[in-house]
Amino acid sequence: MSSGYKLPSQVQLLHQTSQLKGLMTIVRSKETQRGDFIFYADRIIRLLVEEGLNHLPVINKAIETPTGSKYSGLSFEGRICGVSIMRAGEAMEQGLRECCRSVRIGKILIQRDEETHQPKLYYAKLPKDIASRYVLLLDPMLATGGSAIQAVKVLLDNNVKEERIIFLNLIASPEGIASFIEQFPKIKIVVGEVDAGLDAAKYIVPGCGDFGCRYFGTD
Ligand code: URA
Numbered sequence: 001m002s003s004g005y006k007l008p009s010q011v012q013l014l015h016q017t018s019q020l021k022g023l024m025t026i027v028r029s030k031e032t033q034r035g036d037f038i039f040y041a042d043r044i045i046r047l048l049v050e051e052g053l054n055h056l057p058v059i060n061k062a063i064e065t066p067t068g069s070k071y072s073g074l075s076f077e078g079r080i081c082g083v084s085i086m087r088a089g090e091a092m093e094q095g096l097r098e099c100c101r102s103v104r105i106g107k108i109l110i111q112r113d114e115e116t117h118q119p120k121l122y123y124a125k126l127p128k129d130i131a132s133r134y135v136l137l138l139d140p141m142l143a144t145g146g147s148a149i150q151a152v153k154v155l156l157d158n159n160v161k162e163e164r165i166i167f168l169n170l171i172a173s174p175e176g177i178a179s180f181i182e183q184f185p186k187i188k189i190v191v192g193e194v195d196a197g198l199d200a201a202k203y204i205v206p207g208c209g210d211f212g213c214r215y216f217g218t219d
Contacts, residue, residue, distance in 0.1 A: 005194065008177060011172075011191060011194070012051065012055070012191070013192075014047055014191065014193075020192065024192065024193055030209070034214065034215075037214050037215060038091075041091065041170065041215060042091075044192050045091070045095035046098065048168045048190055048191075048192060049092075049095045049096050049099045049136070050099060052136050053099060055166050056077070056080065056134055057076075057078060058074040058077055059074070060072065060074060061073045061074055078132075079134070080133055080134045080135070081103060081105065081126075081130060081133045081134075081136070082100075082103055082104070082106070083105070083107070083126065083138065084106075084139070085108050085109075085110065085137070085138065085147055085151045086110075086123070087109075087216065088141060088211045090138075091140060091212070091216070092139075093105050093138065096138065106127055107124070108124045108151045108154055110146075110147040110150045119147050121154060126154075130155070130159075131160055133164070134164045135155060136168060138168055139151070139167070139169055140215075141169060141171055142167075142171070142189070143173055143175075143176050143198060144198065145175070145176040145178075145179035148167065149183055149184075152165065152180075162186040162187055163187070166189075167187055167188070167190070169190070169191045169192070170192045170208075170211070171192060172191045172195070173195055173196075173198050173204045174194060176204075177194065195207055
């Protein structure tokens with residue numbers, strides 16, 4: 001991240017520990033082979049999901065422990081679901097399942113239209129009751145923000161409230177964050193690292209290359 005960049009209040013950066021930096025170093029290196037890429041990307045995804053869950057509302061819950069003592073605890077208030085932006089976002093589904101047993105996961109496919117060059121919705125399959133759930137939106141790379149913005153429009157069209165969406169990314173560009181929050185100022189973005197910017201091909205730099213291809217082993 002450039003030193004002059006001020007993180008918008010909607011963005012929750014993961015705690016910048018040496019462990020996270022080490023994981024990012026492996027995931028970003030062009031020398032990293034696919035098995036390691038998957039393993040270490042999964043570890044970052046797990047951190048993102050755990051942090052994302054911290055942004056859900058909770059209610060007080062008192063319980064009794066086996067010692068007969070009272071414990072003043074908490075319980076999540078609402079129900080959640082995941083929505084992955086295909087294809088790279090599908091890599092984040094397992095991390096969500098590991099934290100939230102039998103979580104429902106919808107999918108949205110957006111691709112650039114060959115003629116208009118605009119992001120176009122090709123497919124969406126969402127839980128029927130999504131409007132009553134908090135949504136963890138999954139996409140590892142927030143580059144221009146085009147697909148993410150389209151995906152959120154699909155969620156809003158399905159009556160999901162903006163403030164009930166939490167967007168999880170491993171790496172984001174300042175440009176992507178700016179475009180996204182300009183349209184959806186109430187959505188919380190949880191991100192591993194924010195990079196310097198985009199190159200001419202709209203890849204994040206320094207980035208990690210094409211996340212979907214590296215994770216799924218395609219070119
Ligand atoms: N998607 C990727 O996989 N990588 C980028 O750098 C940008 C978008």
